[in-house]
Amino acid sequence: MVERTVRIGSTHGLHARPAKLFTQAVAASGSSVTLRKAGGAFVNAASILSVIAQGIDHGDEVTIVVDGGDEHAVLDQLVELLSTDHDE
Amino acid sequence: MEIRGTGIGQGVAVGPVVRMAEALPEPVDRPSHLDPEHEAERAKASLSVVAAELANRGAKAGGAAKDVLEAQAMMAEDPSLIDEVTKHLATGKTAERAVYEAFATYRDLLAGMGGYMAERATDLDDISQRVIAHLLKLPAPGVPNPGHPFVLVARDLAPADTAMLDLGQVLGLVTVEGGPTSHTAILAREKSIVAVVGAADAASLADGDTVIVDAADDLVIASPTAEQVAEANARIAERAALEAAPVTPGALADGTAVPLLANLGSASGAAEALKLGAEGVGLFRTEFLFLDADTAPSVREQQEHYTRLLTAFAGKKVVARVLDAGADKPLSFLNSAHEENPALGLRGIRALRHSEIILREQLTALAEADAATDAELWVMAPMIATVEETRYFTALAKELGIRVAGVMVETPSAALVADRVLAACDFASIGTNDLTQYTMAADRLLGTVANLQSPWHPAVLRLIADVGAAGAELGKPVGICGEAAADPLLAVVLVGLGATSLSMSPSALADVRASLARYSPDDAKALARAALAAEGAAEAKEAAQAVATEITTARTAAS
Numbered sequence: 001m002v003e004r005t006v007r008i009g010s011t012h013g014l015h016a017r018p019a020k021l022f023t024q025a026v027a028a029s030g031s032s033v034t035l036r037k038a039g040g041a042f043v044n045a046a047s048i049l050s051v052i053a054q055g056i057d058h059g060d061e062v063t064i065v066v067d068g069g070d071e072h073a074v075l076d077q078l079v080e081l082l083s084t085d086h087d088e
Numbered sequence: 089m090e091i092r093g094t095g096i097g098q099g100v101a102v103g104p105v106v107r108m109a110e111a112l113p114e115p116v117d118r119p120s121h122l123d124p125e126h127e128a129e130r131a132k133a134s135l136s137v138v139a140a141e142l143a144n145r146g147a148k149a150g151g152a153a154k155d156v157l158e159a160q161a162m163m164a165e166d167p168s169l170i171d172e173v174t175k176h177l178a179t180g181k182t183a184e185r186a187v188y189e190a191f192a193t194y195r196d197l198l199a200g201m202g203g204y205m206a207e208r209a210t211d212l213d214d215i216s217q218r219v220i221a222h223l224l225k226l227p228a229p230g231v232p233n234p235g236h237p238f239v240l241v242a243r244d245l246a247p248a249d250t251a252m253l254d255l256g257q258v259l260g261l262v263t264v265e266g267g268p269t270s271h272t273a274i275l276a277r278e279k280s281i282v283a284v285v286g287a288a289d290a291a292s293l294a295d296g297d298t299v300i301v302d303a304a305d306d307l308v309i310a311s312p313t314a315e316q317v318a319e320a321n322a323r324i325a326e327r328a329a330l331e332a333a334p335v336t337p338g339a340l341a342d343g344t345a346v347p348l349l350a351n352l353g354s355a356s357g358a359a360e361a362l363k364l365g366a367e368g369v370g371l372f373r374t375e376f377l378f379l380d381a382d383t384a385p386s387v388r389e390q391q392e393h394y395t396r397l398l399t400a401f402a403g404k405k406v407v408a409r410v411l412d413a414g415a416d417k418p419l420s421f422l423n424s425a426h427e428e429n430p431a432l433g434l435r436g437i438r439a440l441r442h443s444e445i446i447l448r449e450q451l452t453a454l455a456e457a458d459a460a461t462d463a464e465l466w467v468m469a470p471m472i473a474t475v476e477e478t479r480y481f482t483a484l485a486k487e488l489g490i491r492v493a494g495v496m497v498e499t500p501s502a503a504l505v506a507d508r509v510l511a512a513c514d515f516a517s518i519g520t521n522d523l524t525q526y527t528m529a530a531d532r533l534l535g536t537v538a539n540l541q542s543p544w545h546p547a548v549l550r551l552i553a554d555v556g557a558a559g560a561e562l563g564k565p566v567g568i569c570g571e572a573a574a575d576p577l578l579a580v581v582l583v584g585l586g587a588t589s590l591s592m593s594p595s596a597l598a599d600v601r602a603s604l605a606r607y608s609p610d611d612a613k614a615l616a617r618a619a620l621a622a623e624g625a626a627e628a629k630e631a632a633q634a635v636a637t638e639i640t641t642a643r644t645a646a647s
């Protein structure tokens with residue numbers, strides 16, 4: 001199990017398109033992934049509804065935990081996704 | 089079978105019916121007679137069918153819609169949502185009810201977050217309805233997307249529905265409810281969609297039925313004969329040719345010019361109006377510059393906007409109406425007093441006179457814009473009721489540099505003393521919407537008295553005839569600016585009553601132009617006489633139509 005905390009890069013936060021891209025990547029990874037907004041509870045990162053319901057905005061800190069599969073590669077890929085600005 | 093309604097515009101369409109399914113009722117919360125595992129299979133099967141449908145639609149749509157629909161597809165198969173459904177099923181609920189409650193939980197969660205999230209909440213309602221419809225083996229509610237051109241039949245369309253319509257696929261619109269001022273009607277007029285609204289019997293139409301939507305004749309023909317379809321297609325081709333035909337100036341059959349002008353609410357509509365053949369602007373409404381403002385805009389701000397419009401219409405006539413506030417368009421800095429009857433209160437020229445500085449500034453801005461451009465600017469005052477008000481306005485306008493000053497005839501009093509009103513100004517323009525409201529004593533915004541709001545009523549036509557006669561006597565122009573001028577048959581009657589120019593929404597120009605070209609000045613007078621002699625609005629329209637048919641038939645026989 002590996003975890004890392006990252007700052008959200010998308011201008012409009014983890015809503016809509018960025019949330020879709022992120023949960024799609026989680027589902028495709030085959031790993032079990034959970035995510036938590038600073039101060040919140042962990043939710044299933046493969047659930048677009050759970051992710052957008054966190055109300056994660058640009059600049060918020062989010063912790064990702066990856067369990068199973070190629071943990072390090074999956075974590076790197078997801079961190080990369082979250083820190084990129086997809087709304088440019 | 090013929091189904092009657094109210095046609096919007098003059099178009100015709102033929103195509104297969106696709107009904108918009110009604111929203112589903114909330115699934116009843118009763119114990120399931122199946123075990124939870126079996127219900128879970130049903131729920132998951134429907135969720136994945138709906139997800140696949142949404143993803144499929146997304147792939148077809150492409151662009152921004154693709155992302156939205158893909159996200160919705162993911163929501164339909166969301167693992168957290170499925171956990172929630174399973175939780176409800178474990179308590180013995182039906183799949184329909186469990187799906188309903190699971191989506192409702194997330195819908196409420198998102199709605200409570202406000203803003204962008206709250207907008208996504210309605211997406212969840214839509215997905216929920218689709219899944220429940222699939223479970224019940226019912227058609228999915230909401231705007232259909234059959235993947236081929238169709239005639240949409242709906243009870244009525246909500247603004248959200250119309251936003252979802254793929255206008256490229258909609259041949260025509262038929263609504264069971266709704267009148268000429270309904271949202272559907274407004275959309276149809278704006279986008280030039282063939283529509284018949286308020287067609288109660290259209291509720292009996294089924295998916296796949298071929299229908300003819302005939303807006304010009306206010307009817308929908310169900311199960312048409314081959315001849316009727318051929319005739320409708322011929323009319324569609326004729327209208328297409330008409331639209332493609334070169335735009336010529338408005339004129340009667342003998343070449344008598346009847347300038348066709350555009351009603352505009354801001355300078356931004358100028359290009360479209362010119363493309364559709366507007367020979368100028370017959371009514372430039374200036375309210376938008378003032379609405380939503382706590383104070384009047386400066387002379388400079390106004391002048392910039394007027395200059396933009398006048399530049400677009402260089403070499404053409406532009407008739408600007410000074411601020412028409414009050415009644416349905418109140419402005420706090422003009423009149424903040426509460427009135428029992430605002431339509432009969434301090435509005436139009438009455439309010440401007442009360443705050444003369446606003447009128448002076450507007451006239452100054454208009455005169456400066458006129459001096460800086462090549463358009464021919466005419467300026468008129470709204471809600472004139474007396475000769476004295478006419479004199480007041482024209483004197484002030486001339487003092488501030490306006491070259492041509494006139495009045496709107498919207499009150500029966502102004503029409504009844506039109507000879508004296510016209511003697512005191514340069515021109516008149518008849519606002520048929522208000523003139524009808526005041527003549528018939530029927531609030532134009534009130535649906536319950538809609539039957540009295542027709543400009544075809546002989547009482548209204550009589551007043552227009554008086555103004556037309558006064559204009560002819562004094563050699564002064566009498567224009568029409570109001571919905572009446574956009575009705576191709578009524579337009580001919582109005583010319584017969586003495587109107588010298590017609591101003592309308594630019595989308596109506598082509599039909600009115602084609603209609604005028606079919607009649608001589610004597611024909612127009614004959615139509616006007618028949619309408620004036622009728623008992624009521626419907627009879628006047630029928631009488632004018634009968635004379636028109638007689639004239640066109642005789643001409644076809646002779647040629």
